[in-house]
Amino acid sequence: MANVLIYANQQGGNLSSNAREALAFGSSLARSANGETAAVLIGPGAGTAAKEAIAFGAEKAYTIDSPLLAQYQVELYLDAISEAFEKSQSTILVLPFDRKGKDLIGRLATRSSASALTEVIDFKVEEGTVHYVRPIYGDKAYGEYTINRKKAVIGIRPKSHEPASRDENRTGDIIPLKIDLSEEVIVSTLAEKIESALSGVRLEDARIIVSGGRGLGGPEGFDELEALANVLGGAVGASRAACDAGWVPTSFQVGQTGAVVAPDLYIAVGISGASQHLSGITNAKTVVAINHDSEAPIFKRANLGVVADYMSVIPALTKALKKRMGVNTG
Amino acid sequence: MHIVVCLKQVLDPELPPRYFKIDPETNRPDDGVADMVMDSYAENALETAIQLRDKIGGATVTALCLGDEDSEDVLRRALSFTADRAVRVWEDEWENLDGQAVGHILARTIQSFGGADLVLTGYQASDIEEGLVGPVLAEELGIPCVTLASELAVEGSILKATCEAENGYQVIDVPSPAVFTIVSSEKNVPRLPKVKDIRLSRSKPIEELEADDLEIDAERCQPAVALRKVYVPDREVACEFLVGEDGPELASGLAGKLMELKVL
Numbered sequence: 112m113a114n115v116l117i118y119a120n121q122q123g124g125n126l127s128s129n130a131r132e133a134l135a136f137g138s139s140l141a142r143s144a145n146g147e148t149a150a151v152l153i154g155p156g157a158g159t160a161a162k163e164a165i166a167f168g169a170e171k172a173y174t175i176d177s178p179l180l181a182q183y184q185v186e187l188y189l190d191a192i193s194e195a196f197e198k199s200q201s202t203i204l205v206l207p208f209d210r211k212g213k214d215l216i217g218r219l220a221t222r223s224s225a226s227a228l229t230e231v232i233d234f235k236v237e238e239g240t241v242h243y244v245r246p247i248y249g250d251k252a253y254g255e256y257t258i259n260r261k262k263a264v265i266g267i268r269p270k271s272h273e274p275a276s277r278d279e280n281r282t283g284d285i286i287p288l289k290i291d292l293s294e295e296v297i298v299s300t301l302a303e304k305i306e307s308a309l310s311g312v313r314l315e316d317a318r319i320i321v322s323g324g325r326g327l328g329g330p331e332g333f334d335e336l337e338a339l340a341n342v343l344g345g346a347v348g349a350s351r352a353a354c355d356a357g358w359v360p361t362s363f364q365v366g367q368t369g370a371v372v373a374p375d376l377y378i379a380v381g382i383s384g385a386s387q388h389l390s391g392i393t394n395a396k397t398v399v400a401i402n403h404d405s406e407a408p409i410f411k412r413a414n415l416g417v418v419a420d421y422m423s424v425i426p427a428l429t430k431a432l433k434k435r436m437g438v439n440t441g
Numbered sequence: 442m443h444i445v446v447c448l449k450q451v452l453d454p455e456l457p458p459r460y461f462k463i464d465p466e467t468n469r470p471d472d473g474v475a476d477m478v479m480d481s482y483a484e485n486a487l488e489t490a491i492q493l494r495d496k497i498g499g500a501t502v503t504a505l506c507l508g509d510e511d512s513e514d515v516l517r518r519a520l521s522f523t524a525d526r527a528v529r530v531w532e533d534e535w536e537n538l539d540g541q542a543v544g545h546i547l548a549r550t551i552q553s554f555g556g557a558d559l560v561l562t563g564y565q566a567s568d569i570e571e572g573l574v575g576p577v578l579a580e581e582l583g584i585p586c587v588t589l590a591s592e593l594a595v596e597g598s599i600l601k602a603t604c605e606a607e608n609g610y611q612v613i614d615v616p617s618p619a620v621f622t623i624v625s626s627e628k629n630v631p632r633l634p635k636v637k638d639i640r641l642s643r644s645k646p647i648e649e650l651e652a653d654d655l656e657i658d659a660e661r662c663q664p665a666v667a668l669r670k671v672y673v674p675d676r677e678v679a680c681e682f683l684v685g686e687d688g689p690e691l692a693s694g695l696a697g698k699l700m701e702l703k704v705l
């Protein structure tokens with residue numbers, strides 16, 4: 112039997128989609144291990160979010176509603192979550208391996224003498240033992256891991272799970288935790304925040320993405336992709352090679368270390384299809400590849416392929432689509 | 442100011458998938474055709490360390506690698522980047538360590554140096570992809586940790602890190618000593634070492650340490666997780682190639698196909 116505690120990130124009483132994914136993963140893990148699913152919600156709004164966590168599948172919810180937790184602050188969050196892990200008497204703590212998870216997971220595990228696994232995408236039970244599945248070697252392989260310690264902290268790769276679904280009728284206890292938090296533990300302070308100026312659709316939310324790679328040969332190639340994306344009502348993305356070359360900002364990067372996207376249509380132009388890039392489009396529905404090398408690995412992931420120099424195809428494609436779709440602007 | 446940068450040797454991550462194979466006996470990749478290279482984020486960390494040292498009078502960089510004899514290559518490379526000192530720590534029984542055990546050993550190694558003012562690691566090694574070593578190291582040393590930093594600066598006793606945030610960037614201030622995990626950015630593109638420095642790097646010493654030289658906790662040195670099985674998933678999709686005489690014909694064919702998809 113293993114009780115699972117899920118750290119569900121909340122803002123103003125609402126759960127993030129990463130939190131709902133963690134709830135889905137955590138409750139199915141608890142069911143397989145004949146354990147209980149609990150959630151922990153922290154900061155102002157924790158009470159409201161606790162009801163949400165129960166509606167999304169937690170059997171009970173712990174709250175730590177301290178004003179000190181209003182803004183993310185790594186040392187305070189570490190104290191709060193590790194105390195909750197301790198007090199809930201759970202053996203498995205599940206968190207999304209998102210921006211905060213990257214700060215927290217290794218440290219929480221060290222504090223609780225627990226095993227840690229990150230980027231987990233699935234689990235299976237074999238002969239009573241849970242095997243956690245995670246991609247390794249730049250997504251070229253999957254590894255199955257077991258835990259050697261009594262407790263474990265598991266980080267879920269964002270967008271690898273269907274978020275839990277909501278059921279108003281679920282009920283469960285909400286347990287406020289009294290934890291002594293002190294500002295004295297704060298050592299890292301936020302000095303400045305630079306929001307990236309976003310024009311148009313966020314990559315993560317775009318239904319259509321046109322991405323360019325090193326094969327574009329320079330920043331000018333992205334003007335052509337921009338024109339195509341405009342006609343399609345989509346966003347522009349890029350491979351790491353194109354970002355590293357400085358042709359587009361790093362915020363355009365799709366892949367393991369960039370945006371993880373799941374559009375209906377993904378058009379990869381002059382991108383070879385490295386595993387680290389493909390890792391960001393695992394859940395894209397239709398993938399179109401345009402590449403002059405018919406041997407490029409991208410064609411093994413693409414549903415539609417065009418073997419050609421992109422310059423001979425993209426402007427003509429933009430024109431053809433404009434005509435067919437009756438677009439006369441842009 | 443003493444900067445320690447932790448470096449890892451990995452299977453070349455750019456190895457094309459068709460050459461990538463797993464040896465089922467060892468659960469490790471077949472390294473027949475692949476090169477072993479310095480992990481790319483570790484290389485960004487090394488570049489960051491060297492740039493920072495060159496801005497601060499009297500600072501030194503120690504390159505630290507936990508690895509077998511073969512990983513001397515990454516330390517030679519660090520020396521060719523002009524790192525001041527290279528240290529390799531290894532025991533044969535450490536074959537199957539995970540990130541948590543590595544974090545523990547590196548922490549003890551750094552303590553054996555008398556500590557450090559800054560400890561840099563790559564954000565995530567491109568082979569096992571855990572992203573645990575930096576945060577575990579910080580916790581073991583009891584010092585702050587800033588993850589996903591792309592730029593570092595020192596202002597008096599304050600270390601300033603520009604890091605990736607949920608929506609853009611943020612600057613985090615921490616007191617020294619601290620651990621930073623480094624990601625790639627236009628500021629830390631690894632240099633091309635000078636021919637002279639490559640030549641010099643060959644004759645510089647690499648210090649070697651083993652378990653007995655360190656105060657290691659046998660418990661924490663045990664892997665916290667076990668890799669049971671590794672396989673290459675089959676994700677191949679049947680690709681329909683469009684046919685056409687020239688660009689415009691292919692474009693028109695593709696436009697037709699795209700119109701058939703419900704998304705437009």
Ligand SMILES: Cc1cc2nc3c(=O)[nH]c(=O)nc-3n(C[C@H](O)[C@H](O)[C@H](O)COP(=O)(O)OP(=O)(O)OC[C@H]3O[C@@H](n4cnc5c(N)ncnc54)[C@H](O)[C@@H]3O)c2cc1C
Pocket residue numbers: 323324325326327349350351352353364365366367368369380381382383384385386387388391401402403404407419420421422454455481482566567
């Ligand atoms: C730790 C790590 C993390 C990484 N994370 C990411 C990530 O998040 N995202 C990512 O994208 N990469 C990532 N990478 C890098 C990845 O391994 C590849 O190096 C990168 O994706 C290659 O980008 P590319 O396909 O644009 O370039 P290349 O591999 O150089 O491919 C260019 C392609 O363009 C084609 N081409 C050239 N000219 C033309 C033309 N005129 N018309 C049509 N086609 C043309 C070529 O045939 C080739 O296939 C990561 C690597 C590491 C080590």
